[in-house]
Amino acid sequence: MTQLVADYVLERLTQWGIHRIYGYPGDGINGFLGALDRAGSDPDFIQVRHEEMAAFMACGHAKFTGEVGVCLATSGPGAIHLLNGLYDAKLDHQPVVAIVGQQSRMSLGSSYQQEVDLQTLFKDVSEFVNVCMEPAQARHLVDRAVRVALARRGVSTIIIPNDVQEEKAVPSPPRQHGAVYSSIGYSPPRIVPREGDLQRAADILNKGQKVAMLVGQGVHGAADRVIEAAELLGAGVAKALLGRDTLPDDLPFVTGPIGLLGSKASYEMMKDCDTLFMIGSSFPYSEFLPKEGQAKGVQIDIDAGMIGLRYPMEVLLVGDSKETLEALVPLLERKEDRSWREQIEKHVEEWWRLTDERAMMDADPINPQRVVHELSKQLPDGAIVTADSGSSTNWWARHLKLRKGMMASLSGNLASMGPGVPYAIAAKFAFPERPVIAFVGDGAFQMNGMNELITVMKYRERWADQRLVFCIFNNQDLNQVTWEQRVLAGDPMFPGTQQIPDFPAARYAEPVGLQGIKIEKPDDLAGAWSEVLTADRPAVLEVVIDPEIPPLPPHITVMQAKKMARAMVKGDPERVGVMEKSLLGKLEEFLPGR
């Protein structure tokens, strides 16, 4: 049978090691739909409910496997729907290839139905974007798209008009002027700084007496080296959100998250350190780093475009974190004075005690911190835990105790609502034998998460291990923003924008064939977690939680407290509960007139 361009593109992708494509049909990709049918199950087409979710799944696949994630959408509206998920990949530096259809060549430029200037539209999100106008282009467009996505850790987009998809494939272009012969393959180079620079970095780190380390997703795979460096330097290690799963949380010198969603132990460490050693992170909030001039700095990052941007550093080492640390660690001297390290460990211990206490505080009806606290006690080995963007992200960041071998991720830099469910689905496809848990706010669930449970319904029988839990935080509020209004803008909660309907998420599990449990009493939590983690099918655990527990940093600033006090005075409808629970009355100090 004649091989068409669409058949050839799929075959070339499988030769690149790509065996799963997340997508949604449309006549703009008719050629691909036929080709997918002819290809059988390699590549495996996973049909989602919405193209944005396909892009989030491709991004989630990349995050959890390190491989390229691929999504496929039709021209016009389908392509447009992909964009937010692709921006998530762009901002978090994940290799994703998007394949999108386009109207046929002869119609282009006529404002034809569903004709959108896709090359312009995808320009900003993509490291590489091109239109396949001629069958002989397909080979180098695929090869280049995949390689660029891997090498630049970003998005590549191939736009293929539907008539080109159905042309006869040209795997080997004719030998004539203009022909291009491309190859498959990418092996990341070894990038290690020069010896002199490593020595300058070591000198600074050796001289420092109070070294604080901050690591991000760039240290995935380099945990042992990070631990070695931290031991020698007597340092503590804070983790940016995308580095949530780089070091286990049971290490006594890991101070946990940093920033608005951070821990007090990280905050104290940054406040008092004299040396900052940042690796593989572009953590953005400078107010949570040392003051300019307070600390000397050394930074390692693989990307020269992302280094030296967050704190004024003395030495910038562009390099792979693992290889760079391997070269640097032998130059580090063990600090004999361990008092700084002891102080950090004490703060870490206090911090965990505080989170435990906070989780067990009374709330109406359930304290959201306790939801995560109870899960931490039961978290199965090898678990993968995803988070959406909302107040529960705070509890995921602060209260979840990840052990060695677990994975976790979220939309770090775009901080988009919506990825919690699709990331979890992508994790389950990539690792069907591992338990997967998603933390999702009721707003994000209503926005799009609930639709993707239909995708779970469609595919769940493929997974021998059925442990896949969607934990829905029911607070009938867009709570994270409600709190941001109070603390950043000094405005009271406005129910007109913030309240959302009480949607029965657990009951909705039933029509989609999943187990559903709704919890309204804190003492039922432990039992509910064990039930959903041993259920014979994926489950929705809906927990009715208290929206009045503040998802604030443990070290709220005077300015934030003043703003919040102002919001209360302006007549916040939840002021009584908020005042009682948030700062245990301390806020009163900031009320005007006192």
Ligand SMILES: Cc1ncc(C[n+]2csc(CCOP(=O)(O)OP(=O)(O)O)c2C)c(N)n1
């Ligand atoms: C796509 C998108 N829209 C809006 C926002 C702004 N936003 C951030 S968190 C949030 C509230 C989320 O509400 P919910 O999912 O119910 O979680 P909660 O904060 O209530 O726990 C909103 C609206 C965003 N980050 N992404």
Ligand SMILES: [Mg+2]
């Ligand atoms: Mg909510």
